Amino acid sequence: MEKINKQYDKLQDKYGSKQLNSVYGAGCRQNAKVALVFMNPTKRNIATDKNWKGLKAQWLGTKQIWDFLTKCDLFDENLNKQIKSKRPTDWTEEFCEKVYAEVASRGVWITNLAKCSQDDARPLPDEIFLQYRDLLKDELALVSPKKVLLFGNQVASIVLEEKVSVSCARCKKFDLDLNGNVVEGYAVFYPVGNGRFNQDKAICDIKTILKD
Numbered sequence: 001m002e003k004i005n006k007q008y009d010k011l012q013d014k015y016g017s018k019q020l021n022s023v024y025g026a027g028c029r030q031n032a033k034v035a036l037v038f039m040n041p042t043k044r045n046i047a048t049d050k051n052w053k054g055l056k057a058q059w060l061g062t063k064q065i066w067d068f069l070t071k072c073d074l075f076d077e078n079l080n081k082q083i084k085s086k087r088p089t090d091w092t093e094e095f096c097e098k099v100y101a102e103v104a105s106r107g108v109w110i111t112n113l114a115k116c117s118q119d120d121a122r123p124l125p126d127e128i129f130l131q132y133r134d135l136l137k138d139e140l141a142l143v144s145p146k147k148v149l150l151f152g153n154q155v156a157s158i159v160l161e162e163k164v165s166v167s168c169a170r171c172k173k174f175d176l177d178l179n180g181n182v183v184e185g186y187a188v189f190y191p192v193g194n195g196r197f198n199q200d201k202a203i204c205d206i207k208t209i210l211k212d
Contacts, residue, residue: 001029004139008115008132015128016116020048025111025139026057026100033107034074034210035145037136039155039190040114040124046088047096048117054093057100058110061088064192066099068199069108072206076102109143111136113155121193129158141178147209148176148185151202152195156187170201171208 005024012022023041038058041048046061059065066083069075079102086095103110114124114132136159140148150156156164160174166187176185186209189198 020117022115027103027109032109032145035109035148041117061091152190
């Protein structure tokens with residue numbers, strides 16, 4: 001994983017903001033129950049700060065995603081309440097470790113397709129995401145999840161290597177080849193930001209996908 005992360009750092013220099021760090025996947029590192037694949041990090045994540053010395057993981061210092069994961073039964077309700085009470089500056093290195101220890105205990109791996117941190121949430125072109133696809137599959141192959149949830153049409157289409165519309169593929173199982181190990185892949189509505197209006201659908205679908 002460390003070798004893969006070094007490759008992500010090189011791509012940050014090419015495609016990300018020069019003032020920010022790249023951010024990696026984190027959580028259950030082996031035989032995960034499920035891997036969650038989002039789009040790309042922005043500077044709202046406190047780990048993108050060049051002065052940050054702690055864990056470089058997704059969604060640190062933010063709130064919406066943890067509330068969403070709690071509703072999906074993938075995160076602890078009491079810990080989510082602590083997150084809701086904190087400002088981004090209140091997230092210490094120790095608290096970040098505590099959050100991802102909880103993620104790991106649930107058998108969850110959280111990552112982004114692209115690791116190149118941006119100054120804002122404007123969408124990246126397919127050409128940049130495609131530079132990360134093989135590395136993401138290497139990353140997921142190490143984690144060896146039973147199921148992979150791909151958030152949004154763009155991420156799902158690039159990772160699955162076919163045109164996918166989430167609204168037409170809800171709870172549909174795709175075969176996702178991770179270096180010879182075929183696992184279940186699913187396209188899921190993006191649950192935050194502009195996708196928050198579909199959050200209830202995403203929660204419903206995730207619970208259905210993971211119920212077994």
